[in-house]
Amino acid sequence: RIGYARVSTQDQNPDLQLDALKKAGCEEIFQEKFSGKNAVRPELENCLRMLRGGDVLVVWRLDRLGRSLKDLVGIVSTLENRGVGFQSLTENIDTVSAGGKLVFHIFGALAEFEHSLIRERTVAGLAAARARGRKGGRKPSMTxxxxxxxxxxxxxxxxxxxxxxxxxxxxxxxxxxxxxxxxxxxxxx
Structure with missing residues (x-):
């Protein structure tokens, strides 16, 4: 069981997360102070590299791991393909169990559905703008x-x-x- 803890700013304290991860039996805990918007999180990368088949990645809450549902699903799918389990303590999700896998796959389906809706709305909006005579793209630099x-x-x-x-x-x-x-x-x- 490997833990990952993240706080967004230098002012925040990770103690609550660290205590929960230790109580959940994590043998090693990776922690960092980075905004979730930051795509490069060195300790998360180190943590993910260290995980082997049969390990379980444990987080205090889902939002500590991913910036969006799409990111979360991507990370957990990658873990699953490598034989690594995932557990979120607050949301009580555990992909090692059949029920936990089901819940996470529902999340994945919702993320895919949300992505499709956004794409459909974008395409419809562009078509409506074109029908009104508007062109897309950047305004030319030179008249x-x-x-x-x-x-x-x-x-x-x-x-x-x-x-x-x-x-x-x-x-x-x-x-x-x-x-x-x-x-x-x-x-x-």
């Missing part, structure tokens, strides 16, 4: 007028693309793409 001015500047043999790009406060790549999008070939006649 049609800017591109015409840039093309005129580039006709001067003394001007370089770098100078023109700096004038418009854009990169050379953006300048090239803008010229191409508006039908200008370089070198300009």
């Amino acid at each position: 049609k007028s800017d591109v015409r001015k840039a093309a005129a500047m580039l006709r001067d043999p003394q001007m370089t693309k770098t100078e023109v790009a700096q004038h418009f406060r854009i990169s050379r790549v953006t300048l090239n793409n803008s010229l191409k999008r508006h039908g200008y070939q370089y070198p300009l006649p």
Whole structure:
């Protein structure tokens, strides 16, 4: 039984979690002070690397392990594929038991359902916006007028693309793409 404890800020105290994990029989406990939003959590990575088939990862609460239901399901599925069990003390979930596996698979199905709903809403919203004449994507860095001015500047043999790009406060790549999008070939006649 291996424990993992996390607090979000340096001001928070992990003692409550550590006491619960020790009481649950954890032989080793990995702990860190990182926000759940932080994707890189070194102690969690060390903990997950250490786990072997037959081990059980124990956390005080589900939110200590994952930032979202999708993250949680991903971590626990990976553990399950490696033969590692998972237990959350507060929510009383234990994937070693049949009932615990069922509950966690229901969580997984809910996460997948939520993801599908978000995707459907996004696609429907984009289609509705297109039907109203709106285009998606980022606003172009250069207006049609800017591109015409840039093309005129580039006709001067003394001007370089770098100078023109700096004038418009854009990169050379953006300048090239803008010229191409508006039908200008370089070198300009």
